[in-house]
Amino acid sequence: MAYFDNNATTRPNPEVQEAFEGALRESWSNPSSPYHSGAEVRVRLDRARENVARTLQVGEEQVAFTSGATEANNAVLAHAANFFDSSARVVVSSIEHPSVLEPADHWFSGRALTVPVEPTGVVDTNRLRALLEEVPEVRLVSLMAANNETGVLQPWGETTSLCRERGIHFHCDATQWVGKFPSSGFSACSSFSASAHKFGGPKGVGILVSELANPFILGGNQENGRRSGTENYPVIEATSVACEVIRSHLPEFSDRSSWRDSFEERMLFDFPGLQILGKEVPRLWNTSMFLLPDYENLRYVGKLDKLGFEVSTGFACSIGKDESPSVSLAMGFSTEQSQRLIRMSSYAEETEDDWMSLATAFCDARDELDEESSGSPVISL
Template sequence: MAYFDNNATTPLAGTVFEAFQTALEKGWANPSSPYRQAARVRAEISRARDQLAAAFGVNASHLTFVSGATESNNAVFSYFAHKSSNDSRVLISSIEHPSVSAPAKWYFPDRVDLLETDGKGIVSLEALESFLQSENKTILVSIMAASNETGVLQPWQEAAKLCRAHGVHFHCDSSQWIGKLPHDDFSLCSSFVCSGHKFGAPKGIGLLVGEDAMPFFHGGGQEEGRRGGTESYPSIEAMGCAMKGVEGTLAQLPQRAHWRDSFETALKSVLPQVRILGCESPRLWNTSCFIAPQFENLRWVGKLDKLGFEISTGSACSTAKDELTPSASAFSLTSEETRRILRVSSYFEQDQKDWQSLADAFQSAFDELSEEASASPVISL
């Protein structure tokens, strides 16, 4: 099978699996225990924390190991809800992942403002600056770094600077950016998050990096008292290993973006009326999200699956739900168009031949779907 759903999750890289397995075998001791074996595990966790902090250019004391971005995003909004007044407000972009938009609405009912995007799927810095100048009750702004659906990149660096200039905490869901693009500038953010499984680490491990000591769970002194519970050293070690691997591959990005662009050119030959979302904006090099002119997306996914290609209908968190996704709203799509959205997303394991093979598979899938439609008395969308 050729895997093209890497924005949903990535497989463990070979070196990461080896590091994970070794840590499982040799680093199983509880790092909070008082004997030497536990101390060695504790030291390895500290080393991994220092390594990741150096990669992001932040203080190691600002890193909290967590289960992933969803937990972290919830913790950020919970923290600000408990420390703020009842009339304080938060501002989020209209395209945020549900792990941001849902806790924002939960912890700040009727006190969430939305920063809309333009016709290209990008938030307006001018609108953000105007809002910050006129609204003095906003205590938190949250804007994603890159869309998990379309791959469109947001101007989060400039947004972070604007918020800092106005004394407002800037939070960034960087789940899709980290592991795919250089991450030097995240020290500009007041807080940011990542999930290890988006860049070759196991599921269930991630980071919240923040200047504020945000509490997660009570009942233990782990993570400087912020998140009680025994640390998963094997997962932490694997995430550090995955980050090392990513840093050695970022020089290949222009070439890989060209492979994606060539796929889209080939796709237009198969489906001349295809609409590619975000193609006029800077995007993640690995992502192509588009509206097929014919046939519902689940039919495409099923047909391509049988042909040996795994793709998605968009966000994995929304695939099974009959609702408009944030990106669908950003591009003013109808519910009928939303049912024809497809997303393909590669990672470093996929090469130019894989992209070309995927384009060929779309031709085969289209031929089969068209033949089925012509043989049926029911008109297929």
């Protein structure tokens, strides 16, 4: 089975699995306990935090471990609502993950502004700049580093500067960036989030890097007083090892965009009318999302699954819900068109041959769908 849904989650690296199992077996003491075994876990926990901070190129005192990027994003918005006065407003992009959009709407009901994207899927920085000039009450801006569906890279560096100049807190959801590109530059953000299971780490652990020292979960004083609750050392250690692994892989990752590009060129040739989202702008090297000329995406997903390829219709949290993807609607696609969108996302294990074999599988799937539509019998082996 060739797995092409890595933007949803990645397979844990073997080294990560070994680290998790070892920590679960040998380092189960409470790191806050005063005796030897607890103190030993505390030392290892601090070492893991230092390693994660080194990968993200930030100070270890800024790193707080959470249950995931969803919690980290929620924490930033909730903190802003409690910290700023009642007239404060926030700005989010129209393509943010729901873990940003929904808390913004909840905590800043009627005070959350949305900045649109261009047809390419890139946030309109001219409109953002205008908003910041027109609305002096803006206290926080949240913009993702790379979109999870299209892979389109966002102008988070420019946005950092815009916000710094105006004393506005800038939060960046870096979930899809970390583990695919170097993390240099994020230290200039007021805060940013990441998730270990997006780069070969375990689920259930996220990272919030912030210059704020305010607590967002009370009742125990862990995580430098910011997030109370006994630290889950096994998943934190596994995250640290995942960071070591990605540091060794990052130099080779960017060259893999040529594999995706070759796949797309073949798809454009074999599927007249196919439209690739964000093709004309910089994207994640691992991601391809396109609008198929015919047949609903779930029919293709089912056919490809039987052929040994796992792909997605979009972001995992929306699967199974009767709603259109917000990203495609924000880019100007209709509800009907959104039902013909397919996303492929590779990572460390997928090869160039896997990409080209996937293109062949798409052709085979279409042939089967054509036969079914024409009423001809289809023989499945």
